[in-house]
Amino acid sequence: MNRTSPFRMRWLTSIFLAGILLLPAMQVFAQSSLSGLPFTRNFQPIEYKAGIQNWDIAQNRQGLVYIANNFGLLEFDGDQWQVYGVKNGTKVRSVAIDSRGRIYAGGQGDFGYFFPNDRGQLTYISLADSLEKKFRNFDETWSVYIDNDKVYFCTFTNIYVYDQHTFTIIQPSNAIDHSFLVNRQLYVNQPSVGLGVLEGKDIRFIKGGDFYKGKSIAAVLPLHDNHLLIATFQEGIYKYSEGISQPWREDLQAFLKGSIVNCVIRLRNGNFAVGTQNNGLLILDPDGAILTQFTSGRGIETTTVLSVYEDDLNNLWVGQNNGLAYVELGSPFTFINKQIGLPGSGYTAYLHNAKLYLGTNTGVYMREKNGKSDFKLIDNTRGQVYHIGEYANNLLIGHHNGALRLQEPGAAHLSYEPGSWIFHPLKDHPATLIEGVYAGLQVYDMVNGQWKFRKKLRGFEESSRVMAQDPSGDLWVTHGYKGAYKIKLSTTLDSITGVKFYGEDKGFPSNLLINVFKVRNELLFTSSSGVYKYDPKADRFIPDDFFSTRLGKTDQVWFIREDAMGNIYFISKNHIGVFRKNSLGEYILEENVFNKIRKYLNDDLVSIAILQNNEVLFGAKDGFIHYDPTMKADRTLIFQTLIRKVGTTYNGDSTLFFGNYSVHDSITGEQQLEYQPELPYKSNSMHFTFAATSYEGNADLTYQYYLENYEKDWSEWNTKTLKEYTNLKEGNYIFHVHARNVNGEISREATYTFTILPPWYRSVWAYSVYGISIIALLFTGFNLLDRKYQREQKLLEQKQQEELNQKDTALEKLSQQSHEEITRLQNEKLESELQHMNNELATSTMHLLNKNEFITGIKNQLAHILKKNGNEDVKKELTQITRNIEQNISADADWEHFQFHFDRVHGDFTNRFKAAFPTLSPQEIKLSAYLRMNLSSKEIAQLLNISVRGVEISRYRLRKKIQLDRNKNLQDFILNF
Incomplete structure (x- = not known):
């Protein structure tokens, strides 16, 4: 034991030896009721992976158990153990939890509290470091007590009272042994002067407190009517009232002194749990009598108990010198x-x-x-025992070696027939007893108040372990793998008169596992499937409604x-x-x-x-x-399932959450918004560790879980406390888990909400980029399509235009061809007409020429005749004819006709030429026209009725009038005009 109180250590060795000597004597204080030892679950240091000694125990609202251990603060969630070290890595001696869930701890040279960090991991915060240097140097904080918002840290030198903001430091003038909070009063033991109570900053000694001078006190507890129970380490337990201390139980004082009391708590049922150094854990009734003892090999595994804590189910957590134990003191089993x-x-x-x-x-x-x-x-009973029962004031035993009767100081044989299964009294025959053995039945008679063996009955040799008698007096014997037998006995009960077998052919589902029991004053036959009863009218077995409707027909x-x-x-x-x-x-x-x-x-x-x-x-x-x-047991207390750790397997194993939530300065069991992580897509493989704070029945817990938005329903019940999910898609998820304990109770559900963010290529901004890109692409695409469309339209239009142009060209060509053809035709027509006109003009001209030539010829002949003829009258007549001929040659009518056709053929030449040269005479105009027609001088002379020489002169004059250069040909000029 490592407690360092100087007043305790001086007697430790001698008292320990005395305790060993007294240990055999503890048997006289063993349990006195019919019950045995409560179910106990022991934890070894190798299991919880911490120090061997456990000094103090507390439990929070979520059901988590916290233990002051040599290695630090030990936490147990029903499945996993966790150790949280203090700053200097020293032993933790005391632990207490306030209403906000803060876990206060005291240890060697330090005290403070544990509180979750931003990832839910408990972290130690030293309060002692905030003290002034002169108050900082202390040895051990053996006790931590909480009174509303006040926290008392009790050391062997000072008492530090913390009000959540500042410290009040109590510095007694005498050394302190231990302090105890009772009914909001802090009792302080100073071995050099005695027991007192803290009032303000002073310690007031209570009346009769000097009784404890020189004594080391282990516990101060309230009793009825302002009485106190004060347990000392080495001097026993006392009851204190009005200044007087007296032994609680005088007959136990010596035993308690030898046991060395380490701790005492009062249980809710009024009993007391006493942890001792040498004799384990004692359960005492309200008057101090020992009800039960737990010690090495008797429920727990060591003789030294350092701390005891009662949970809400009235079960005990026992901190030992080498391990821990959970004692189900509140269980009915x-x-x-x-x-x-x-x-x-x-x-x-x-x-x-x-x-x-x-x-x-x-x-x-x-x-x-x-x-x-x-x-x-019991003497003479060693070996297999099958049955014990009282028959006519005789206590009989069915034994492998035969039937026995108990009698002081041992047992005596009634029969040596091996394998005595059971005894059965017969209806209406109180002096006769039937025994079932390995091979058949035997009969016993009552003689002088004791059973005497009569005989073994012949005619039935089957094993008769189970039997019962029906109202008609028939005896039913069942065989585990053969079936049921109805046996009729003779009226003298010394022989079997009939045996009838009942099996599968008589209503049973098979011949296996058939037994008979008398329940509710009738015989019920169990089978491999269902419960049956005998129907005497049908002489067969029918299902029993009582069990079938409640347990099912096949159980x-x-x-x-x-x-x-x-x-x-x-x-x-x-x-x-x-x-x-x-x-x-x-x-x-x-x-x-x-x-x-x-x-x-x-x-x-x-x-x-x-x-x-x-x-x-x-x-x-x-x-x-x-x-x-x-x-x-109070089954209204619903245990809780807790999510203890959440992690992701990305890049190794990264823990996101360590199991504790906090709101401001309080620890809570509910996940807050700030504890709802948003994880990158690369962390989409998650694992959840969970546990349930139900510790009974060796914690045979099963779990169900499901991941909302991933799974549709709960899993099957299983014992796994770890669930992994891989390759989760982006989205919001809620992990649900609850537990079922050995009593079939289902815990409150625990949940954990988290979000898997999409990969960068599926994020909102990515989708925004995608959207913008798509819009841009669509715009570009539409634009390109539009351009392509426009281009195609243009090409189409161009093609159409080209086709139209081609058609237009073709049409135009056709039109042009038509036009040309028309023009050609017109030209041809014009040419034809022109030719015709030219022909007419030429004809007319030739006609004129011929006429003039003819007339000229006639005139010449007439002139010749006139010369030869001397007749005046004839001459006169001939002269008149000649004048007429000349008038006919010079007549203008022919010219006008000629000019009309000439201008049509030559583009109104005469008018244009006359307009260009207004000074020209008609004769010169005619000359110009004849030159246009490319007539020779001779031809012109005939048309003008002048000589050729006259034509040349006229040409000369015309040339001068139009002022034609001498180098230019007159006829070419007129042809090109």
Whole structure:
């Protein structure tokens, strides 16, 4: 033990030796009730991976257990252990939790509190470092107490009172041993002067406090009527009232002194739990009598208990010198086994004359109901025991070696026939007893108040472990793998008159696992599937409604037993429990509370024993399990499932959350917004570690979970406390988990909300870029398409235009061709007309020329004739004719006709030429026209009726009038005009 109080250490060695000497004597203070030792779960340092010594224990609202350990603050969540070190890595001696969830701790040379950081990991914050240097140097903080907002840190030199902002420092003039908070008053023990109470900054000594001068106090507890219970380490336990201290129990003082009391707490039921140095853990009643002792090999694994804590289910956490233990003191179940002197598997039990007899595979054991000793083996009973029962005031034993009768100080044989299974009294024959053995039946008679063996009955050689008698008097014997037999006995009960077999052909589902029990005053037959009863009219078996409607038609019931109150206890393949009968005669199934014991039950010969006071013993692999129906645990307390760690497997194993939430200055169980992470897509593989704060039944917990927005429903129940998810898509997720304990109770649900962000290429801004890009692409595409369309349209239009142009060109060409053709035709027509006109003009001209030539010829002939003829009259006439001819040659009518056709052919030449040269005479105009027609001078002379010489002269004159250069040809000029 490492406590450093100087007043305790001086006697440690001698007291420890005295305790060892007194240890055998503790047996006289053993448990006195019918129950055994509570279910206990032990934890070794190798399991929780911390120091061996555990000095103080506390539990928070979420059910997490915190322990002041040599290695730091030890945390247990029902599945995993975690150690949180203090700043200087020293031992933690004390722990307390306030209403806000802050975990205050005191240790060697330091004190402070643990609080979650931004990732939910508990972190130690030293308060001692805020003290002035002169107050900072202290040894150990053995106690931490919380009174509303005040926190008392108690050391051996000073008391530090913290009000959440500042410290008030109490500096007693005398050294302090230990301090204790009782009813909001701090009691302070100063061994040099005695016990006092803190008032303000001073310690006021209480009346009679000097009684404790020189004593080291382990605990101060409130009792009734302002009485105090004051436990010392080495001087026993005292009751204090009005200044007077007296031994609490005088008969225990010596034992307590030798035990060395380390700690004492008062339990909610009024009892006390006392942790000792040498004798383990003691449970005392309100008057100080020892009810139960736990020590090495007896519930717990060491003799030294340093701390005790009672949880909300009235179970105890026990801090030991080398480990931890969880004692289910509030459970209705206890073990009766080798730890209290009962070795072997349990088969049968009977309470007789205030003595409890238990039969195991090693013999019959007995303990006084109100005695102080452990179970003792009854002489001559060693070996397999199947049955213990009272028949006509005789306590008989069915034993592997034969039938026995218990008698002081041992047991005597009634028969040596091997394999005595059971005894059964016969209806209407109180002086006769039937025994079932390995091979058949035997008969016993009552002679002088004792049973005497009569004979073995012939005609039936089957194993007769289970039997019952029906109302008609027939005896039913069932065989585990053959079927059921109805046996008729003779009226003298000394022979078998008939045996009838019932199996699968008589209504049973098979010939296997058939047993018979008397329940509700009728015989029920269990089978491999369902429960049946016998129908004598049909002479066959039919399903029983009571069990079929409550457990199902296919459940395999192994054992049934009814107590005096009508409650029906049973064990089946799928269920274990009791149909509890209420005041209205209704049966209510109660089974969840029994689930915790199923794994301990004997699976060889299942048994349930109802004791006289309606307590129940279940045969177990190791002894018996005692059930006290009067103990009702508070099942309104719902345990909690907690998410203890959340991590991602990206880039190794990165923890995101360490299991603790906080709001401002308080620890809470609910996830706040700031604890809801938004994770990058690369962290989309998550794992969750969880646990449930249910510690009973060796914590046989199962879990269900599902991930909202990923899974549609809960998983199957399983024992895994780790769940992994990989390759989650982006989105919002909520992880749900809850637990089911051994009692079938389902915890509150725990949730964890988180968000997986999309990868950069699926993020909002990426989608924005995508959107913009798509819009840009669409715009560009549409623009390109539009341009292409426009281009195509243009090309199409161009093509169409070209086609139109081609068509237009073709049309135009055609038109042009047509036009040209028309023009050609017109030209041809014009040419034809012109030719015609030219022809006409030429014809006309030739006509004129011919006419003039002809006329000229005539005129010349007439002139010749005129010369030859002398007749005046003839001459006169001829002269007149000549004048007429000349007038005809010079007549203008022919010219005008000629000019009309000439101008049409030559583009109105005469008018244009006349306009260009207005001074020209008509004769010159005619000359110009004839020159235009490219007539020779001779031809012109004839047309003008002048000589050729006259034509030349006229040409000369014309040339001068038009002022034609001498180098230019007159006729060419006129042709080109």
